[in-house]
Amino acid sequence: MRRRLSLLAGVAVLGLTLAGCGGGGDSTASDTTNPKDATGKVGVFTWWADGSEKAGLDALVGVFNKDFPNLTFDNLAVAGGAGSQAKSVLAAQLKAGNPPDSFQAHAGAELQDYIDADQIEDLSGFYKDNDLTSQFPKDLIDRLTVDGKIYSVPSNIHRANVVWANVEVLKKAGLDPTKPATDLDGWFADMDKIKASGTIPLAVAGSWTQVQLFENILLSSLGSDGYNGLWDGKTDWKSAEVTTAIEAYKKALSYTNTDRDSLSDWAPATQLVEDGAAAYNVMGDWAEAKFEQDGKKSGTDYTYFATPGTQGVFDFLADSFTLPKGAPNPGGAKAWLTTIGSAEGQTAFNKVKGSIPANTTADTSDFSEYQKSAIKDFGQDKIVSSLAHGAAVPVAWLNDLSTAVSKFGGDQDVAGLQDSAASIAAKFAK
Amino acid sequence: MLKRAKTWGPGVLLLAPTIILVGVFVYWLIIENFRVSLTNQHTARPSNKYVGFENYSNLLADPNFQHSLWNLLILTIVFLGGTLLFGFLWAWLLEQPSKGEGFFRSVYLFPMSVSFIASGVVWRWLLSSLQTSQPGGERTTGLNRLLDSVGLGFMQNDWWSNPTWGIAAIAVPAIWQLSGYVMALFLAGFRGIPDELREAARIDGCTEWKLYRHVIFPQLSPVMLSAIIIIGHMSLKLFDLIRAIVPDANTYDVQVPATMMWVKYIGSDYADAAAIGMILLVLVAVVVIPYLMYTSRAEKR
Structure with missing residues (x-):
């Protein structure tokens, strides 16, 4: 009998402990x-x-x-x-x-x-x-x-619309590292020259860095107002402008390294630029800390500029x-x-x-020199919120869109990405 | 009363902690998970509105989820086929009287002792999708580099970076890791067949093929069933290997329900994550429950 009592007591204690986990949180x-x-x-x-x-x-x-x-x-x-x-x-x-x-x-x-x-x-x-x-x-x-x-x-x-470039690779392709392109068409023309010189033009890694590249292309192609409108419903995801932007993203992907999904995070993609295996990498400005840590000199080893077409915009x-x-x-x-x-x-x-x-x-x-330039830009630029880093949309929306962008990397179906992006926006926008 | 308690009391006492712990941490959590899957808890903000089976119907209609189920089917077929083929082949070779059986047995069994996460890190490098003919091909590593250097460059491929067949590449390391285990099962099966049966068959004029066809294979079928169940349910739940090989969990090419559940959960879509969990549970139950019924019936006999 006593044994059964102690068993019951044990059960009761366990129950109380579990109940205790749920309480609290009333104080303000x-x-x-x-x-x-x-x-x-x-x-x-x-x-x-x-x-x-x-x-x-x-x-x-x-x-x-x-x-x-x-x-x-x-x-x-x-x-x-x-x-x-x-x-x-x-x-x-x-x-x-x-x-x-x-x-x-x-x-x-x-x-x-x-x-x-x-x-x-x-x-x-x-x-x-x-x-x-x-x-x-x-x-x-x-x-x-x-x-x-x-x-x-x-x-x-942090700023998410920065292109990091390898100075040597640009020079080899006959480009002037101090004069970056100012729109997407010019940038793609530069990438053609780099491709002809035998180097991968654009380095990108797995899913989230592709979303960040997608976000940069959208921002460049639609402008800051058009880009902001994607998140509050003022820009129609099904519009012809968005089709153009997705076509541009498809073109940008064609310049990237084919093993993008195997790269474990942003750093290996930035490393390709550092090593001269690729010319450009679109990355947030935490890349600056990496170049600095690896002892690279701004201007001689690497250079940076706002993603072409997004000058005067700070993707924050x-x-x-x-x-x-x-x-x-x-x-x-x-x-x-x-x-x-x-x-x-x-x-x-x-x-x-x-x-x-x-x-x-x-x-x-x-x-550092980069930080100072970013501080100056932040003071005078138009500020937009980053998609890939949870500033523009809630996490669930970002997740669904990331799946769609990841899928696009394989099938390159422009209409498919546009349709799914539109239906995701319709699901989450209020 | 007291006397009877003395006979069954200690037994109950011994089992009680397990029953309570399993009850709370397995069965109660399954019920709780099912409850969440019927709500509209799609974001971090608490919401408990009952929506019935809407999440399930939405998921099953979602092309991304259908793709993940399709991937799961391919993965399971390739994984099962590969382990059964190699497991049987190795067991058959070891079963022939030969020297060094113990050595080879250990060699084949060894991969199983490595965790999926550890081997996955190595296989990520081995299954790198870059090919020597592509731009930047000088960075090619892993199997593609190996194939190129032995003159089989034409066999280089994308491995898992392919939306249709990529998932089959994930089965390669899984087969490598578990064929040894299936071999051990088959070897035990072979050893369980008495030599007298073979001798009797040979005396009756059986050819070697007929001997296998009519004497050995029928006796191996329970082993085969166990292997299918064990590998099959592992394949349905496979998560860690994919997570270790593929850097980003949200990679469409190799999405299976288990990884999709993780992506949804991290994105605070608790209702969808719970619904995927329930679907997985049902899929595994479909495989495991008939097996449990079969073995319990066999034990009674």
């Missing part, structure tokens, strides 16, 4: 907490686990420890899959009502899911207290604002940090966000990561 962050008075641990969730990203995070933590000596930074980074692993871990934690104090998310459409799920706090008050609105560019603030509220603090900005993506509802240490989280938004924090972080600071008052005097 109080706006009265002053970050200066906060103590304890601040758990920050990112996917910056190695390379230049880890180095950047470490620099940021250095500034944070100096600003808030009473708080301890708790690194909750999850590695793998360019953030996809981290996002699924985070989704599970948020669902279980067990959020970190602050987590990383791409600014833009990706944030929308968290807002809709009522999982993150409105930070408008925080912006006002710290006078951040005037320190960030207006274009960026507009993209972060949803129904008049701001939900995250951006830490850095940004990382940002949030304050989740029910965060265990909201005061500490606000202290962290204060460091993220501050000029010193942004300088320390972006110097190492190779991106540009979102805060316009950050000191950038000892940044």
Whole structure:
């Protein structure tokens, strides 16, 4: 009998433990907490686990420890899959009502899911207290604002419409590396010359880098307004302009390396340009950090320019940090966000990561030549949101479109890609 | 009461943890998964609206999902055919009286001890789609380079970078890895056939072919069935090998339901991911349940 009792007790305990997993998440962050008075641990969730990203995070933590000596930074980074692993871990934690104090998310459409799920706090008050609105560019603030509220603090900005080129290869094909083409037709003409000289004109890797190339061609062919319209329904996916753009993408693909799907990530494709095995690679400006690390000199070894036809447009993506509802240490989280938004924090972080600071008052005097040019462009260019990096559309939309683009790599069926892109847009657009 | 509890009590106590854990972490989760597959939970935002079997009908009508099912069929046929062919061939060779049987047995069985993820990383390099005749061909690696250097350059191909037959290339490493296992099954089958039967057949004037046709093969059929079931259900669930060989999970050419489920899940389309999971479960059940019924009936006999 006693044995049966203990068995029952065991079952009951197990049941309670399981039930306990589902509870919690009712507490809300109080706006009265002053970050200066906060103590304890601040758990920050990112996917910056190695390379230049880890180095950047470490620099940021250095500034944070100096600003808030009473708080301890708790690194909750999850590695793998360019953030996809981290996002699924985070989704599970948020669902279980067990959020970190602050987590990383791409600014833009990706944030929308968290807002809709009522999982993150409105930070408008925080912006006002710290006078951040005037320190960030207006274009960026507009993209972060949803129904008049701001939900995250951006830490850095990347540009996705940059072509990286090998100077030697261009010279061999009789092209002037300092005078890149200014539209797609001119660019394709240059690629014909490169092809004739015996080098692969354009390097690209697997699925997501093809989506990024597709996004660049759409942007170049449709212009910034036409491109933006694809995501809010103002541009018709079935229009003749889109057909032209997809034809151009098909042409661009014909210049690429045939083993694109076997390349494991963006870096092997950029490596082809670095090694002179290919002339051009369309890649976000994290490629700059790679060229720099490998000891290549801008101007003599490699050069960069905005994707032909997108001069004066800045295809942006940004990382940002949030304050989740029910965060265990909201005061500490606000202290962290204060460091993220501050000029010193942004300088320390972006110097190492190779991106540009979102805060316009950050000191950038000892940044690299590319970073300086990107900062200048960001100040004066038209800003659009990147598709491949979750700024333009929610993740589910991006996923479906990626499948369609990946399929196109095999069958090259222009009408097929246009039809599926149109039906995907119809499925997700409201 | 107390006396009877003494006889079955310890047994229940011993089984209880397993029953509870399996109950919660397998069967309850299957039910929960089925529940999610009937909702419209297509994004990260919580939504629990009941939509019946709409997700299933949408999926089955989706050309991408049909393509993944078609891929799964090709993969299973090639994988099964290859492992059965090589497994039988090797077992038959080893069954002939010869020296070094133990050595070769280990050689053939060894690939099975490598995990799919580890071998997949190597096979990614071996199955590189670049060919020597293409632009940039000097970078050609793996099997295409090997074929070229032994004068069989015309046999170079895209391997898995082909929307129709690419998935068959994924079966190549899978066959390499599991043929040894099928060989072991067949070898056990051969050993189970008493020598007297062969001798009797030979005395009755059987040719070697007739001996195999009428005496050996019928006795190997239960082994064959086990091999088909084991390899078949592995093929249906194959995920890690594809994930290790193909860099991007969202690659149309080699999409099978298991990888598609992953892509949907990462994209927060929980309802579709759950529905694909249920479809996979049914497919595997169709293969496994008749086998379980067959073996339990055989055991009773």
